[in-house]
Amino acid sequence: MKLKNFLIHSSTTLLLAAGMAAQAFEPLPDKVPTPADNPMTPAKIELGKQLFFDPRLSVDGTVSCNSCHNVMSSGTDNRPVSAGVDGKRGGRSAPTVWNAAFLTAQFWDGRAATLEDQAKGPILNPIEMGMPSAQMAVERIKAIPEYRDQFAKVFGGGDPVNYDNIAKAIATYERVLITPNSPFDRYIKGDKKALDAPAQRGMNLVKDLGCTGCHTGPNFAGPATLHSGEGFFQKFPVVAGTDYEKKFDLTGDTGRHESTKQEADKNMWRVPTWRNVALTAPYFHNGSVATLDEAVRVMAKTQLNQELNEAQVADIVAFLNSLTGEFPQQTMPRLPGTPNRTSFATK
Amino acid sequence: MKLKNFLIHSSTTLLLAAGMAAQAFEPLPDKVPTPADNPMTPAKIELGKQLFFDPRLSVDGTVSCNSCHNVMSSGTDNRPVSAGVDGKRGGRSAPTVWNAAFLTAQFWDGRAATLEDQAKGPILNPIEMGMPSAQMAVERIKAIPEYRDQFAKVFGGGDPVNYDNIAKAIATYERVLITPNSPFDRYIKGDKKALDAPAQRGMNLVKDLGCTGCHTGPNFAGPATLHSGEGFFQKFPVVAGTDYEKKFDLTGDTGRHESTKQEADKNMWRVPTWRNVALTAPYFHNGSVATLDEAVRVMAKTQLNQELNEAQVADIVAFLNSLTGEFPQQTMPRLPGTPNRTSFATK
Numbered sequence: 001m002k003l004k005n006f007l008i009h010s011s012t013t014l015l016l017a018a019g020m021a022a023q024a025f026e027p028l029p030d031k032v033p034t035p036a037d038n039p040m041t042p043a044k045i046e047l048g049k050q051l052f053f054d055p056r057l058s059v060d061g062t063v064s065c066n067s068c069h070n071v072m073s074s075g076t077d078n079r080p081v082s083a084g085v086d087g088k089r090g091g092r093s094a095p096t097v098w099n100a101a102f103l104t105a106q107f108w109d110g111r112a113a114t115l116e117d118q119a120k121g122p123i124l125n126p127i128e129m130g131m132p133s134a135q136m137a138v139e140r141i142k143a144i145p146e147y148r149d150q151f152a153k154v155f156g157g158g159d160p161v162n163y164d165n166i167a168k169a170i171a172t173y174e175r176v177l178i179t180p181n182s183p184f185d186r187y188i189k190g191d192k193k194a195l196d197a198p199a200q201r202g203m204n205l206v207k208d209l210g211c212t213g214c215h216t217g218p219n220f221a222g223p224a225t226l227h228s229g230e231g232f233f234q235k236f237p238v239v240a241g242t243d244y245e246k247k248f249d250l251t252g253d254t255g256r257h258e259s260t261k262q263e264a265d266k267n268m269w270r271v272p273t274w275r276n277v278a279l280t281a282p283y284f285h286n287g288s289v290a291t292l293d294e295a296v297r298v299m300a301k302t303q304l305n306q307e308l309n310e311a312q313v314a315d316i317v318a319f320l321n322s323l324t325g326e327f328p329q330q331t332m333p334r335l336p337g338t339p340n341r342t343s344f345a346t347k
Numbered sequence: 348m349k350l351k352n353f354l355i356h357s358s359t360t361l362l363l364a365a366g367m368a369a370q371a372f373e374p375l376p377d378k379v380p381t382p383a384d385n386p387m388t389p390a391k392i393e394l395g396k397q398l399f400f401d402p403r404l405s406v407d408g409t410v411s412c413n414s415c416h417n418v419m420s421s422g423t424d425n426r427p428v429s430a431g432v433d434g435k436r437g438g439r440s441a442p443t444v445w446n447a448a449f450l451t452a453q454f455w456d457g458r459a460a461t462l463e464d465q466a467k468g469p470i471l472n473p474i475e476m477g478m479p480s481a482q483m484a485v486e487r488i489k490a491i492p493e494y495r496d497q498f499a500k501v502f503g504g505g506d507p508v509n510y511d512n513i514a515k516a517i518a519t520y521e522r523v524l525i526t527p528n529s530p531f532d533r534y535i536k537g538d539k540k541a542l543d544a545p546a547q548r549g550m551n552l553v554k555d556l557g558c559t560g561c562h563t564g565p566n567f568a569g570p571a572t573l574h575s576g577e578g579f580f581q582k583f584p585v586v587a588g589t590d591y592e593k594k595f596d597l598t599g600d601t602g603r604h605e606s607t608k609q610e611a612d613k614n615m616w617r618v619p620t621w622r623n624v625a626l627t628a629p630y631f632h633n634g635s636v637a638t639l640d641e642a643v644r645v646m647a648k649t650q651l652n653q654e655l656n657e658a659q660v661a662d663i664v665a666f667l668n669s670l671t672g673e674f675p676q677q678t679m680p681r682l683p684g685t686p687n688r689t690s691f692a693t694k
Binding site: 053055056060061062067070071072073074077078079080083085086087088278279281282287288289290291292293317321324327329330331332333334335337338339340341342343344345346 | 400402403407408409414417418419420421424425426427430432433434435625626628629634635636637638639640664668671674676677678679680681682684685686687688689690691692693694
């Protein structure tokens, strides 16, 4: 083959390969979906960042959103389950806040339709941030002069410091927490060198085995055609009675059923994102699995009734590592002070 | 008086006033003292920042240095006493990390001579970060690949990830946590408009009453002539048996005596800084006083046997507010990940 023909042939193959990949795999979009009633502004992002990092949203000032969804690392706390006020433990592992803006339902069981709805939950959960009431959270924030000023500027109106607006600001900050340009994204946009051979093999494997039947779409958490609030739920485990089910207590928590009480929702869970999954161990709703390779084995067995060999597991883990994106550099917020007094009871 | 003479007269007065103020009051130095064996480098500052924010230095991954010494706000948690792992409470209020680099002894009782010594304490304290041993802390950090790389670059040598170096990195980051250019600093450097009338009256009052007998030096925490490790300790309360002593339990904790067991150290305490004191409520070693005005009344009575009137308290509080400095903007650290696994036990 002459050099010229070789080049043409190679380019065609590349274009075909990229076209095929694009059918099954999609890059992270540049823009996040934003609700019509909560447009993003720089001032709202900044206010939301302060609130996200502010432990005063917990009853005793010990827990902030960031305590469990640490944006300086994986957007989780990498613990099996998180620790709330007074060291209280919940039953579920903190999902990552990174790219949560692309999910069409929030929480492991999808019981919140939007980031705004989600943000209202942990503040009032007695085993998380433990605020006795939304009113008390609002009063805590309203008593801080610089917060009052910012809420007035960002939201306007007669009584801008309210629980809806606290949630709107936090959700707006969360919409900037996206991680573009992972090796995977660069690969499917045409940079063939972005994935090494094991990751490429893993990419084919997750498609061939059927993993991407559920882990689909740009966030690997459901089809991009779904809208906010629709959610994308699957049964886990599909294959009942495996050793893994017992070992990792996969069915003790009945998932979506616990919030809807519908029999059909038993062991139904929101499909979690694969983005940055290499950084978010331990795995599953109860954080029972310490490593990604074991999580891959568990999923293959419980969802697809497949026993993977070591090489297959290694390739899939290599592919999943290629989904670690670029974490944008952020400035630390300055939390508004309460000059000359504390927000907390002294005795 | 002719205009020219008036101007000369005013300038002379200004110079005299500035000269007098400079005798009693000193601005925050531009440079922090640094130990010869721990020079500051940008890479060490960055490493120390990551460690300062890393909850993996606590046994269960729930508490970082920043949890109690929040550099996004006052350098404290604004709680009476801090919350350690499993919600455990200590007996003393977290002192601010801002400008701690200027203190000549660390902790409320001065039991650590340097920031390096101090950093080693809370990690191993069972009611703070709860690591069972320095070795376990070292192993936790050593197991994180990006930390290994950074320690090798910053410290070199055969085994750079060790407990001394963890403390050195954290201390180095803490040495950038200074707040220059408070209104007070600008005032004594010649900007007469930097302090309003109440703050100026308060400034004279703290000198005339004798507060600055102890709250002296550029950090209002002891003479600038002291060296690292010497410390500056005073008895509190000096006046025994006041109502305040009972109401706020000021003597239940015997201070420096609890670490030295020396009778002479009973109720001796390191003199805390006044810098940013308006932001560090609640006050005193046990965090028993919720507001700055009450803290001023308590100090006047227990240390100087003075009962202040409302106007005096307001003026002193105005002056203390003028000691709130400029907090430098900081980037968030990225905490190195543990790809494909968690640092914590799952079951």
